[in-house]
Amino acid sequence: MPSARVERDTPTFIQSARRTQLVVAAIDTIAELGAERASLGKVAERAGVSRGVIGYHFGSRDELLDAVIAEVYAVGAREVGTGVVGAATPRDALSAFVSGSVAFYTKYPQHMQSLTAVFASGHQPRNDRGEHAAELLELDSILRRGIEAGQFRSMDTEIMCAIIRSILDVAVKKVAAGVDSELLAEEILHSVLAATGKADP
Amino acid sequence: MPSARVERDTPTFIQSARRTQLVVAAIDTIAELGAERASLGKVAERAGVSRGVIGYHFGSRDELLDAVIAEVYAVGAREVGTGVVGAATPRDALSAFVSGSVAFYTKYPQHMQSLTAVFASGHQPRNDRGEHAAELLELDSILRRGIEAGQFRSMDTEIMCAIIRSILDVAVKKVAAGVDSELLAEEILHSVLAATGKADP
Amino acid sequence: MPSARVERDTPTFIQSARRTQLVVAAIDTIAELGAERASLGKVAERAGVSRGVIGYHFGSRDELLDAVIAEVYAVGAREVGTGVVGAATPRDALSAFVSGSVAFYTKYPQHMQSLTAVFASGHQPRNDRGEHAAELLELDSILRRGIEAGQFRSMDTEIMCAIIRSILDVAVKKVAAGVDSELLAEEILHSVLAATGKADP
Amino acid sequence: MPSARVERDTPTFIQSARRTQLVVAAIDTIAELGAERASLGKVAERAGVSRGVIGYHFGSRDELLDAVIAEVYAVGAREVGTGVVGAATPRDALSAFVSGSVAFYTKYPQHMQSLTAVFASGHQPRNDRGEHAAELLELDSILRRGIEAGQFRSMDTEIMCAIIRSILDVAVKKVAAGVDSELLAEEILHSVLAATGKADP
DNA sequence: CATGAATGAGCCTTCATTCAT
DNA sequence: GATGAATGAAGGCTCATTCAT
Numbered sequence: 103m104p105s106a107r108v109e110r111d112t113p114t115f116i117q118s119a120r121r122t123q124l125v126v127a128a129i130d131t132i133a134e135l136g137a138e139r140a141s142l143g144k145v146a147e148r149a150g151v152s153r154g155v156i157g158y159h160f161g162s163r164d165e166l167l168d169a170v171i172a173e174v175y176a177v178g179a180r181e182v183g184t185g186v187v188g189a190a191t192p193r194d195a196l197s198a199f200v201s202g203s204v205a206f207y208t209k210y211p212q213h214m215q216s217l218t219a220v221f222a223s224g225h226q227p228r229n230d231r232g233e234h235a236a237e238l239l240e241l242d243s244i245l246r247r248g249i250e251a252g253q254f255r256s257m258d259t260e261i262m263c264a265i266i267r268s269i270l271d272v273a274v275k276k277v278a279a280g281v282d283s284e285l286l287a288e289e290i291l292h293s294v295l296a297a298t299g300k301a302d303p
Numbered sequence: 304m305p306s307a308r309v310e311r312d313t314p315t316f317i318q319s320a321r322r323t324q325l326v327v328a329a330i331d332t333i334a335e336l337g338a339e340r341a342s343l344g345k346v347a348e349r350a351g352v353s354r355g356v357i358g359y360h361f362g363s364r365d366e367l368l369d370a371v372i373a374e375v376y377a378v379g380a381r382e383v384g385t386g387v388v389g390a391a392t393p394r395d396a397l398s399a400f401v402s403g404s405v406a407f408y409t410k411y412p413q414h415m416q417s418l419t420a421v422f423a424s425g426h427q428p429r430n431d432r433g434e435h436a437a438e439l440l441e442l443d444s445i446l447r448r449g450i451e452a453g454q455f456r457s458m459d460t461e462i463m464c465a466i467i468r469s470i471l472d473v474a475v476k477k478v479a480a481g482v483d484s485e486l487l488a489e490e491i492l493h494s495v496l497a498a499t500g501k502a503d504p
Numbered sequence: 505m506p507s508a509r510v511e512r513d514t515p516t517f518i519q520s521a522r523r524t525q526l527v528v529a530a531i532d533t534i535a536e537l538g539a540e541r542a543s544l545g546k547v548a549e550r551a552g553v554s555r556g557v558i559g560y561h562f563g564s565r566d567e568l569l570d571a572v573i574a575e576v577y578a579v580g581a582r583e584v585g586t587g588v589v590g591a592a593t594p595r596d597a598l599s600a601f602v603s604g605s606v607a608f609y610t611k612y613p614q615h616m617q618s619l620t621a622v623f624a625s626g627h628q629p630r631n632d633r634g635e636h637a638a639e640l641l642e643l644d645s646i647l648r649r650g651i652e653a654g655q656f657r658s659m660d661t662e663i664m665c666a667i668i669r670s671i672l673d674v675a676v677k678k679v680a681a682g683v684d685s686e687l688l689a690e691e692i693l694h695s696v697l698a699a700t701g702k703a704d705p
Numbered sequence: 706m707p708s709a710r711v712e713r714d715t716p717t718f719i720q721s722a723r724r725t726q727l728v729v730a731a732i733d734t735i736a737e738l739g740a741e742r743a744s745l746g747k748v749a750e751r752a753g754v755s756r757g758v759i760g761y762h763f764g765s766r767d768e769l770l771d772a773v774i775a776e777v778y779a780v781g782a783r784e785v786g787t788g789v790v791g792a793a794t795p796r797d798a799l800s801a802f803v804s805g806s807v808a809f810y811t812k813y814p815q816h817m818q819s820l821t822a823v824f825a826s827g828h829q830p831r832n833d834r835g836e837h838a839a840e841l842l843e844l845d846s847i848l849r850r851g852i853e854a855g856q857f858r859s860m861d862t863e864i865m866c867a868i869i870r871s872i873l874d875v876a877v878k879k880v881a882a883g884v885d886s887e888l889l890a891e892e893i894l895h896s897v898l899a900a901t902g903k904a905d906p
Numbered sequence: 907c908a909t910g911a912a913t914g915a916g917c918c919t920t921c922a923t924t925c926a927t
Numbered sequence: 928g929a930t931g932a933a934t935g936a937a938g939g940c941t942c943a944t945t946c947a948t
Contacts, residue, residue, distance in 0.1 A: 120928090136425050138339040141921060152930045154925090159928095163922060222423045224337040261490045264477065268469045276465065289462045297494035321911085342938060353913050355942090360911090364939065522932085538827040540741040543917060554934050556921090561932090565918065624825040626739050663892045666879065670871045678867065691864045695900035723907090744942060755909045757946090762907095766943060 121159050124149050125173045128166055133212035133278075137167070137223035167225050174217040175237065181206040186240070192248030193295070199241065200294050203270050204287040207277045214274045241266060245298065255300045266294055322360050325350050326370050333371065334413035334479075338424035343367070368426050375418040376438065382407040387441070393449030394496070400442065401495050404471050405488040408478045415475045442467065446499065455499045467495055523561050526551050527571050534572065535614035535680075539625035544568070569627050576619040577639070583608040588642070594650030595697070601643065602696050605672050606689040609679045616676045643668060647700065656700045668696055724762050727752050728776045731769055736815035736881075740770070740826035770828050777820040778840065784809040789843070795851030796898075802844065803897050806873050807890040810880045817877045844869060848901065857901045869897055 127149035131140040142163060146153045160166040185198035207214050241263050248254035269290055276286050328350035332341040343364055347354045361367040386399035408415050442464050449455035470491055477487050529551035533542040544565060548555045562568040587600035609616050643665050650656035671692055678688050730752035734743040745766060749756045763769040788801035810817050844866050851857035872893055879889050 138424070142923090143921075154930050154932095155928085157923065158930095219423075222337070222420075224340060257493075258486060258490055261473070261477065261482070261487065262494075264473045265470055265491070265494050268473045269466055271472075272462070272465045272469045276462065281462070285459060286462065289459055290466070293463075293466050293494075293498035296497040296500070299497065343940090344938075354939095355913055356911080358940065538825075541827060545917075556934055557932080559919065621825075624739075624822075625741070659895075660888060660892055663875070663879065663884070663889065664896075666875045667872055667893070667896050670875045671868050673874075674864070674867045674871045678864065683864070687861060688864060691861055692868065694860075695865075695868050695896075698899035698902065699896035701899065745944090746942075757909050757911095758907085760944065761909095
């Protein structure tokens with residue numbers, strides 16, 4: 103037995119709690135210092151635990167980063183998803199997606215910042231249970247339905263997905279920089295709707 | 304500083320050549336591995352020289368990164384600038400800026416990728432001779448003139464600058480991913496013009 | 505600091521043991537090679553541990569040197585102090601100081617050699633809890649009291665402190681060179697007493 | 706031919722000039738920064754020449770240090786020697802030696818400082834043409850003659866030589882620290898004469 | 907004679923990882 | 928479950944030395 107990474111079917115409550123605590127500490131540290139500068143030592147220090155704990159609960163640094171990604175996607179999906187699901191039309195869904203995203207960044211300023219930093223650092227998630235793809239597909243699906251419904255112009259949805267995501271990245275940075283959230287949401291929503299809309303000048 | 308970076312008034316030809324060679328190697332390495340993973344050793348290896356050479360021509364890693372930044376800005380300004388300067392109206396200038404940028408990314412796929420990576424890594428340029436600010440101001444100036452001229456809608460130009468930059472970042476990534484350049488330019492130009500244009504329902 | 509130096513209130517026994525072991529190894533290495541040539545690698549090698557250990561127990565090289573200084577002062581104060589405190593007159597105190605110092609160098613040949621080397625290397629102690637100053641003041645105080653009591657001649661005590669310290673440095677070197685300790689103590693004590701005494705030829 | 710260290714019987718004038726210039730630059734640099742921190746690059750910079758020159762005129766760093774030692778001994782012998790030679794009695798000779806030494810340190814503040822630093826750094830002179838020994842022997846000879854003549858007390862001359870040298874080291878440091886030269890000479894001379902003189906209670 | 911260029915070794919530091927308790 | 932201890936690799940930097948020109 104090479105010692106003991108935890109990998110049970112039913113994680114103990116304390117395990118779960120520790121993991122969450124560590125993931126949150128990791129998110130905060132990464133948001134503050136960037137992914138590469140967020141050493142395990144600093145994360146442990148912020149969590150107020152010893153360095154070994156991370157090795158115990160997560161087998162390696164990469165797994166911790168995977169957990170960070172999963173956590174951000176989970177919270178993001180919860181925060182953004184509800185509005186999207188309840189939308190009547192694709193356009194409303196897109197609006198909900200954008201507004202919800204900005205609201206998410208405002209409510210959890212470190213989460214998306216941290217996620218961006220992790221991906222920017224070149225980390226390749228291993229446990230990828232398709233969250234990223236899933237979310238992208240959702241946005242893609244909204245666009246496709248909107249085009250079909252005649253609410254959006256004809257476009258390359260893959261590129262447009264990337265554009266929308268990129269525009270939302272602006273919100274991540276600006277929220278962190280303290281820019282007013284409402285103004286931000288307004289400008290970004292306008293831009294996204296304009297970019298996808300059929301309007302012709 | 305003894306073995307310190309060269310700082311003559313008229314740099315020798317060989318100096319300039321080596322520096323350029325090293326900067327190019329750095330750009331390629333950073334574009335491929337990211338700024339943090341691009342160690343001086345890897346850069347030197349790619350350039351086919353020993354590790355010490357970098358320390359000789361550039362005093363430190365930071366100065367190498369500064370040189371990378373300067374190089375990218377220099378090439379970028381050359382590639383993008385001409386079209387912008389010759390534009391008749393703010394709208395044309397914006398079009399030229401966007402199209403020129405995408406063309407620049409296509410012609411030098413690693414340059415902007417590398418620049419983005421350097422900034423994402425948290426590097427703070429020291430020799431900042433204001434290139435970055437200058438370029439941002441240029442975009443900001445285009446927007447302001449366009450608004451004044453009634454070609455663009457009223458907007459927060461600071462946020463819109465960030466949005467446009469962010470949209471262009473999509474081009475950087477997609478070009479690297481091999482997406483067709485023309486299609487890319489088209490979608491991005493459309494998005495930018497729509498985002499800045501006067502709404503027309 | 506993640507893997508940083510330990511800084512608990514109650515250092516574990518093993519910590520204290522390792523630290524002591526490393527400090528001793530450092531003292532020996534410095535005494536043998538000089539402060540600058542005593543790299544952390546060589547110290548670790550002499551201690552029979554890996555290089556990283558020093559980084560673990562001491563945050564940096566400077567802190568290791570500080571610990572060396574503290575150790576030498578601690579041992580020195582213990583060895584020399586008792587005799588000085590029990591002295592009846594300033595002259596006796598000075599004698600005790602000199603004799604005790606030589607005895608100290610004889611008993612711990614590397615300690616003072618190492619300390620001298622550290623200071624000669626230009627190291628500036630950070631944790632300086634005033635030991636150095638304290639010790640100098642003590643010598644200065646002995647001289648002042650002796651002058652006042654009429655046992656010593658009138659003199660510039662600051663310069664004389666330096667002279668006495670410098671004469672004692674001879675003992676450090678000669679002890680290391682294997683000169684007979686008694687003879688050494690005798691000559692040095694004579695010199696110091698003569699230099700401070702009122703006797704006129 | 707492995708290229709070219711100069712080693713002629715009759716050195717060119719320009720060679721000699723360059724060598725002196727470099728040695729002086731080395732002395733100043735070492736006095737200011739210490740022997741280990743005085744890299745060849747810094748010495749060359751202070752001399753206003755390129756780095757390669759040192760390698761050309763001196764084969765290696767060690768030879769440069771040897772030249773520094775030789776230069777200091779040469780100047781020192783010139784400055785101190787005359788007074789000593791002309792002294793009538795051993796006591797006068799010792800006085801002249803001490804006073805001359807302090808004067809030497811005052812006139813050339815960096816020379817002896819540099820020499821001390823070189824030896825403290827652990828440098829072992831290779832070209833030792835016996836200057837050091839010669840000078841020590843001279844002091845030793847003065848002491849022996851003085852004892853024989855009944856001017857000095859009976860003593861271990863080897864140890865006393867070291868003590869006197871060590872006392873003079875105080876002058877080197879204090880002169881560099883800006884202490885008044887006259888006061889210094891007075892205290893030091895008194896100490897040396899007292900240490901060597903016949904006790905007179 | 908002199909220079910700039912290049913090299914490679916060595917140093918200090920940081921860090922992810924492993925392990926015994 | 929959790930901790931402190933230890934390791935070894937890698938990175939950036941300095942520097943003495945060598946060499947072609």
